[in-house]
Amino acid sequence: MKREIKFRGKNKNNVWVYGHLSYSDNEDIYYIGVEELKMQVNPNTVGQLLFDDFYEGDLVLLPNYLQPTKGGRTACVEVNNGFIKLVATDNQAKYGRGHLYGKAIGNIHEQ
Numbered sequence: 001m002k003r004e005i006k007f008r009g010k011n012k013n014n015v016w017v018y019g020h021l022s023y024s025d026n027e028d029i030y031y032i033g034v035e036e037l038k039m040q041v042n043p044n045t046v047g048q049l050l051f052d053d054f055y056e057g058d059l060v061l062l063p064n065y066l067q068p069t070k071g072g073r074t075a076c077v078e079v080n081n082g083f084i085k086l087v088a089t090d091n092q093a094k095y096g097r098g099h100l101y102g103k104a105i106g107n108i109h110e111q
Contacts, residue, residue, distance in 0.1 A: 006049040007032050009041030010109060017041055021048075045109040050077065059106040076108060 007021040009032050019033040030046055031038040047056035054060070058077045076087050 007046055008049070008055055009043070009046040011039045011041050021046065047107070048079075050079070054104060055107070057108040058104045059108065061103050061105045 005020075006018065008016050008018045009021075009030060011017050017032045017039045019038070022031045022038060023029070024031075028043065030041050030043045032041050032046070033039055045057075047058075049055050054077050056077055056079055060075050060077060078087055
């Protein structure tokens, strides 16, 4: 089975665009879309779909058993040396992919 690689990025109207990523060699311009329907996106907002519904840069509300305080903890989905990990937004903990059961509640580019 061939795995489809998907991306998303924000267009000039600050709206998420989903699809395949293409790049202009002669300029630093990124496009995302399907077939002929491609839109230019801000390269700083481009993130790859890693698994399930989690993209690079997503903020995830962690499950209760990983939360050290009653207020909860959020973490950011990152890729480092090919490994997917969650880094707590308070920088107090790191979690492997196996802990990625949480709910995506935003993205670092929406703050």
